[in-house]
Every structure is written in structure tokens, then in C-alpha cells.
Amino acid sequence: MSGAQTSLSFRSNAGKAVGNQKLRAAMKHAADTFGTKRIDAFAPVADVEAMRDRASAIREEVLKNLPRYVDQFVASATRAGATVHRAKDATVAKEIIRKILADRGARRIVKGKSMVSEEVDLNAHLEAAGMEVVETDLGEYIIQLEGEAPSHIIVPAIHKDRRQVGKLFSERLGVPYSDDPQVLTRTARKVLREKFLSADAGVSGANFAAADTGSLVLFTNEGNGRMVTTVPPLHVAILSIEKMIPSLADFPDFIRLLPRSATGQTITSYVSVITGPRKPGDATGAKELHIVLLDNGRTEILGGESRDILKCIRCGACMNVCPVYRTVGGHAYGWTYPGPMGLILTTLLTGMAKSHPVVDASTLCGACVDVCPVRVPLVDIILQLRRRKVREGFSDPKEKAGMALFGKVAASPALFALGQRLAGRFWPVVRVLGGKDVAGRMPAPAKTPFRRKAP
Template identity: 85%
Template sequence: MSHGQTTLRFRENSVRAMADDALRAAMKHATGTFGTRRTDAFAPVPDVEALRDRAFAIREEVLKHLPEYVERFIASATRAGATVHRAKDAAAAREIIAKILSDRGAKRIVKGKSMVSEEVELNAHLEAAGMEVVETDLGEYIIQMEGEAPSHIIVPAIHKNRRQVGKLFAERLGVPYSDDPQVLTKIARAALREKFLSADAGISGANFAAADTGSLVLFTNEGNGRMVTTVPKLHVAILSIEKMIPSLADLPDFIRLLPRSATGQPITSYVSVITGPRKAGDATGAEELHIVLLDNGRTEILAGESRDILKCIRCGACMNVCPVYRTVGGHSYGWTYPGPMGLILTALLTGMANSHPVVDASTLCGACVEVCPVRVPLVDLILRLRRRKVREGFSDPRERRGMALFGKAAASPGWFALGQRAAGLLWPIVRSLGGRNVAGRMPDPAKVPFRRNAP
């Protein structure tokens, strides 16, 4: 199913989300839990800031020499027996993967969680070609069944509570209703087991790609990740070019950072390192491995003022602390990537004309910067996008008129004083709007303006 982009309807999406009590309760509980777990997970780690500094330095090194690291990875992966494909854009990625699968007669595809595959709308393309695509991550499985897009890059079904999932499973799978998470997990596992055993191919993403060995690195908490990459004879991995790290020797720092930042775990249940297809004597592994490296605008971003967003390691920590995301949820953003990092990527990858409302989806409080494990300057990047939005003429006409009026008033003491008096007279009316308006929670203005007492 193609979910399309609804970023231009961000305000309408947000109003609808804020009226959904179940959604807001689920978001508050889940993001609050992840925030607490993150704090607890980092507490015993010595020299956390030094760890973040090293990770930042590694990501900076990669961006400085990204084309060289990509070429090094391609050479290393090819030597290891993989076939590497370059995809300039989403359409190219879809066509490459569809051809790999169709040439081998693959009809049933099992998938691990991959936000890049969501970015290129891979599932819809393969389904249109007559293939069955089954998401095997539990959260992805739930939302695929519901016909929805992920609302969080780590926890796709974060917006669902267990009662909603229990009702969905009862309706779609014909099982007795239960809202016990363990029971629901067993139901999903049983339904997916047959899919794994009969799959013609597996598709995965990757968290990192080591340039020196041509290895793919996957962090997962469910056994599905290894099943997808080892049970079918054919494994296709899709990842964006900035996922490079110089060497497998750089991986330990990210093993310590990513799980703690993402889910508050010291380490994920599985860290898989895949170097080429199965070789003689290997107990497991796909017989054929294809790796699709997606650009889709990254090279252009790398050359611009917002290149730092490519340091992001997709942990989702910025979403868990963002007051906007926690209030309106991921679907309000209208595209693949929500939250602070998401609104930046959305604007850069889809263009300001298609995304300008979401650029305002930040309070600029800086909580996202504080938790980012690789020190991406998210607030600075958002401010740059807002300046670009104004330059390109996408700011709200009402905002432009209001700021122009304020500018004239601020330049004239007489008009400014008149405006203050008018605002004082109108304030009781504004206050009467009450709880549905932010003004209903604002303090009354001072009786004597500050500028009268200023020296």
C-alpha cells in the first residue's frame, strides 16, 4: 500500500490527532517510558560525553569523505561475494529490487524493518507487480495489517495500545481477543512462521555499512531480523549512502550508543554482521546477497548547509523528547520521517514546496539536541530551513502581514503605544476563549509596560 505524502496538511493532521484521546495517551506513555529508560541506561556508562564525541568524529569523518567510503564499501562487498547496486533515486531503487526479485521468480517476500524502503514506497511497487510482501517486525506487521504507515522510526506502532492490537488480531486473524502483550506476540509469531518457511526472498535495511569489510550491520530485538536475512535463499538489503562507517573497528561505540538512545537498552537482542552471501562451511546465510545503495538527494544535501543531518543514526531519541511529536504523533507529519530529524529530512528530500508547513513543527526548545547521541545540531538546522522557507516565499501570508505590521509599529513609539493600549482592551476577550486557545493559559500582561520603567 502506498501511503503518499500529506505534509502540506500538517496542521489539519495535527488538529485531528490532538482530538484523539487514545492516541495522545499512547504517545505520552510510550515516549515517557523510552525517555526514562534512556536516562537509566546511560547512568552507569562512564564518560558518556567522550563516547558521544567519538561517535560525532566518526560521522564527521564519513561525511567529509563519503564518496570515497561508498566506493570502498562497494569494492569490499563485491570481494565478499555480494552484488552492489547504486540507486540515484526512489524510482531507480524500486526498479532495481523489483527486477532482482522477478528475474528469480520470487513471489513471496518477507521484510525486516526498513525506513528507507518506506521512503521509496517499495512495498506498493512490489505488490503492484504481483508479489506478496509481508512485514515481519511486530510493529510493522501490526500497521501493515491496519493499512497504516509507521509513526516512529524505531517503534512503528507506538500510536497503538494493546487493546487496539488485540481487536485488530481478533478481526483479521480470527483468534480469540486478548490484550496480553505476550499472547499477542505468540499469535503474530505463529502467523509469521509459515511465511518465513515459504518465502522466496528476504528484504532488510541496515543500521551501518562497514567500508573496510563490505559488511552490513543490523540492530534488532526480534528474531525476525535474522530469519529474513538467513532463511530465504535470496537476501536484498536497501540502505542509504550515509550509513557508512569507516571500519568494523568503529562499531563498538555505536553499539554502546544506539540501543541506549533508541529503546533504553544496554544492547539490542541481536547485532548481526553480514559479510557477503553464505560461503562453504557456513551454517546459515542467504545464498545470494544484493545490496542497493540509495542516494535519493543525499549527495545534494551533503554539498549544502544542512549536511549535518546526514550524521543522524536513526535512534529516534529526538522524537521521544520533542513536545510537538509527543502531542501530535508521527502520522501528522505526513511522510516517512517524523519528529525533529524527520521534519528536516522531509524538507530536504521532498522539497520546500511539498513540506513547508512541517518546518514549523518545533518549539526550538533544544531537548532534541541534548539527547542526540552524535550531536546533530537539530535546532540550528530547523532555523536554517525556516529562513529558507521565508526566502522561497512559503511563509503564511497572515504571518508576513502580521510581522510587517509589527515592524512598522516597533519603529514608531506612538503606534507601538497605541497597539499596547488596544491589546490591553482586547485581552479580556482573548482570555474568554479559554482552554481551546493557548491564550487561555497565558498570564495577564503587566499593568505597567516594562519599557516605561526601563532605564
């Protein structure tokens, strides 16, 4: 994650985002497009619900036996020729990767999109060690040039329109301004090609890890994933431990579900399965493969009431439909993971003290649950976190006092009726005292309450 965590400023971050018309237009356009494409992609699939059930059951099986699948993966990947490292936290993971690269004299590193590398803030660590780190996913490349963090887990530059990207490329790369996506893509391709060919190492994430074969599975669209993992002589992959899938034979449902949920595609342009480094006779592949398995609090989450979030396969569909995310964008959440799954992971991975305002970043409408391909009970988990927030003393004292007062009034028919009468009569005063927040958001009370109209 580039920059410090700002989840504690969620309310003011969100306030600024709401006033940013360019951001809101870009978010609406992108989220609507992905939402429509997702619906279209699933429309011809007859057994969607059964597929979601099977995928959910596989993820549940992984969570029930995670230590066993991790051990199996380590043994299988090692047999296939990879070197597997286990990192208990972000600091250890970053240092393992820096050392692997430094020991081999690597200076230029090309990177594929990896949210786990954002989580541990890998780029800053490698750059501080004097290495050049080049993001090669187009969206990641754009935000790296801008000095920003991703605002979506699948579409990192979702918050930018093509005119902003055109201006950025013109300023940073010295090319003539164009907002034609094809011209912009060709520009990035030309710059990045030279980086791929001269890179000392590639760093990638992985969508899944197959425990039975020790394979990494990557879903990509731009071809950069294949370049990162096969062109340089050294490949380092970083992934979190819950990415395990028992067997390669379990993949068909995920291959059908993930791209449809993520980008509305029936399949991504590339599905890469990497099993160990290049072997004698192989035409492509890195000569050396290191895999870093990150825990960073997952084992603790697994033992707690919110463990179902670890079923998540990072498709991003819950963000695209979330009314809060669609309005404020990803940066408002203040850490690596935005949207419904993001607010949960942020709270669980960074702690309630650093993140409690984002626990409120949900309307609990349930749209996220409806689209989640592996049936993560997002709303239930958000409610668990809200209860925890109250228990741990992080709720706003004014809100707490207000809710206690409302509870008393609502429990008494006489007080409730009095409140309705007073609210109706003094509404003009409330509007003035409450300012634009109240005037703009709260409807005026009815002059005659509904229950007085009832026969």
C-alpha cells in the same frame, strides 16, 4: 511510505491529532517510557560526552569523504560475494529490487524493518507486481495489518495501545480477543514463523555499512532480522548511502550509543554483521546477497548548508523528547520521517514546495540537540530551513504581514506601550474575535505592564 504525502496538511493533521485523546495517551506513555529508560541506560556510563564526540567525529569523517567510502564499500562487499547496485532515486531502487526478485521467481517476500524501504514505498511496488510482502517486525506487522504507515522510526506502532492491537488481531487474524502483550506476541510469532519458512526472499535494511569489510550491520530485538536475512535463499538489503562507517573497528561507540539512545537498552538482543552471502561451510546465511545503495537526493544534501543531517544514525531519541512530536504523533508530519530529524529530512528529500508547513513543527527548545548521540545540530538546521522557507516565498502572507507589523511596533517604545495599553483594554474583545485559539492559548495581558512597575 504507504499513501500519499500529506506534509502540506501538517496543521490540520496536527489539529486532528491533538483532539485524539487515545493517541495522545499512547504517545505520552511511550515517549515517557523511552525517555526514562534512555536516562537510566546512560546513567552508569562515565564517558558519555566523549563517546558522543567520537561518534560525531566518525560521522563527520564519513560525510567529508562519502564518495570514497561508498566506493570502498562497493569494492569490499563485491569481494565478499555480494552484488551491489547503486540507485539514484526511489523509482530506480524499487525497480532494481522488483527485477532481482522477479528474475528468481520470488512470490513471497519477508521483510525486516527498513525506513528506507518506506521512503521509496517499496511494498506497494512489489505488491503491484503480484508479490506477497510480509512485514515481520512486530510493530511493522501491526501497522501493515492496519494499512497504516509507521509513526516512529524505531517503534512503528507507538501510536497504538495494546487494546487496539488486540482488537486488530482478533478482526484480521480471527483469533480470540486478548490485550495481553505476551498472547499477542505469540499470535504474531505463530503466523510469521510459517511465512519465514516458506519465503522465497528476505528484504532488510541496515543500520550501518562498514566500508573496509563490505559488511552490513543490523541492530534488532525480535530475531526477525536474523530470520529475514538468513532463512530465505535470497537476501536483498536496501540502505541509503550515508549509512557508511569507515571500519568495523569504529563500531564499539555506536554499539553503546545507538541502543541506549533508541530504546534505553544497554545493547539490542541481536547485533548482526553480514559479510557477503553464505560461503561453503557456513551454517546459515542467504545463498545470494544483493545490496541496493540509495542516493535519492543525499548527494545534493551533502553539498548544501543542511548536510549535517546526514550524520543522523536514526536512533529516534530526538522524537521521544520533542514536545511537538509527543503531542501530535508521527502521522501528522505526513511522510516517512517524523520528529525533528524527520521534518528536516522530509523538507530536504521531498522539497520545500511539498513540505513547508512541517518546517514550523518545532518549538526550537533544543531538547533534541541535547539527546542526539552524534550531535546533529537539529535546531540550527531547522532555522536554516525556516530562512529558506521565507526566501523561497512559502511563508504564510498573513503571518508575514503580522510579523512585519509586530517588528515595527516592537522597535518603537511609544508604539509598544500603546499596543500594551490597547491589548489590556480590549482583551475581552480580542478573546471573542480570536475564538478558542486565542482564548485557549494566549495568556491575558497584565493590567499593569512590568516596565511600568519598574522603579
